[in-house]
Amino acid sequence: MTETDLCNMALSHIGEGLITSLDDDNETARICNQYYHHARRLVLSQYMWGFARRVEPLANIQVETYTGGYRHTYLYPEHALRIYRIIQDTEIRNGLYTSYSVKDIPNYEVFNLDSSTKAIGTNMTRAYVDYVVDVNDPDIFPPIFIEALTRFLAASLAQSLVGNMEMYRSQFQIYQGALLEAKNIVSSERQFDLELPVGYIESRRAT
Template sequence: MTADIAICNMALTALGHETIAAPHERTKAAGLCRLHYHGARRELLEAHHWAFATGAADLALVHGVAETATARALGYAFAFMRPADCLKARRLTDDAPFEPAGRLILCNVDKARLIYTRDLTESAVFPAAFTRALSFLLASLLAVPLMQSQKLERSMLEKYLSLVEAARETDADQGAPAGEPSVAWIEARR
């Protein structure tokens, strides 16, 4: 059983529903898990600067006319390509101001290194506290369409909010930065 299915089954059992064996099953539960799982995963990854999902990359300068025009129109001198796995841009290592613009990162420095949250899809690498919080977020999304219960939805959402706070504390206890990571911390991970 994959870790994604395990997380879906954690959500389903929290709701008091039968589990699924595979995401491609032709059941309502499997279909709803397929519909909501990746959105919930991305939502939770964006909610905090998780140590396990932090990435850093030197950005590639973009010289295209449209990209340069976009940068100038928004008051920036340079446009860089956002890393393909970048879910949320956090900061530039030199703390220069920047602005995400679609697949671009706009700033006023000619060389930029971005600290960002990676769009991790391999759920086997998620810490246990993150996985548990994700399962309750998913359960809150499944409660109404699967169980026809707004009360259950609220209950699952409350549990999620409690668990995500605990997951953040656990993440901080493991050396994750309270705010933004230092460059040395990021470099040590490479």
């Protein structure tokens, strides 16, 4: 699977001719090249795709600029597209953290320290970050992500290449359906511990 293959899938969704390369010297290839990476990053950031998630420690830095009054400042992950959670390291070490067990998002903010440096301000020490990384290798894209990406790209191409708003709406609706299907797939692959009411537990102990 290549980037050209994905663009050709999007083109076929809207009935347009295929390209041999994103470097082709024609309007279709140029527009595909213009939209592909933006579409990929946007679709990645729209959902908690398992293949694109990373959980890792943040790098603590010392700064002289004001960062909202937070006690600690960390470097923003270089290839992050979206942060889901900032996590205290004790949750990681004790095995307490899952993406669905955290009820409250800890307080943090993202700052631009200068024109090229992003940072995260938080009161947590030894913080970890759960985030989506900018994955650009089509060979590791799962089928449902490919469906979502090519449908979103098809919607963009329908608007810019064809100028057909009805086709745009149709493809965008299919894209939204792919996101919903992704959520259903992830939900079916997770096992939640059943939390029984205290009264139920006590009554069972009494019998």
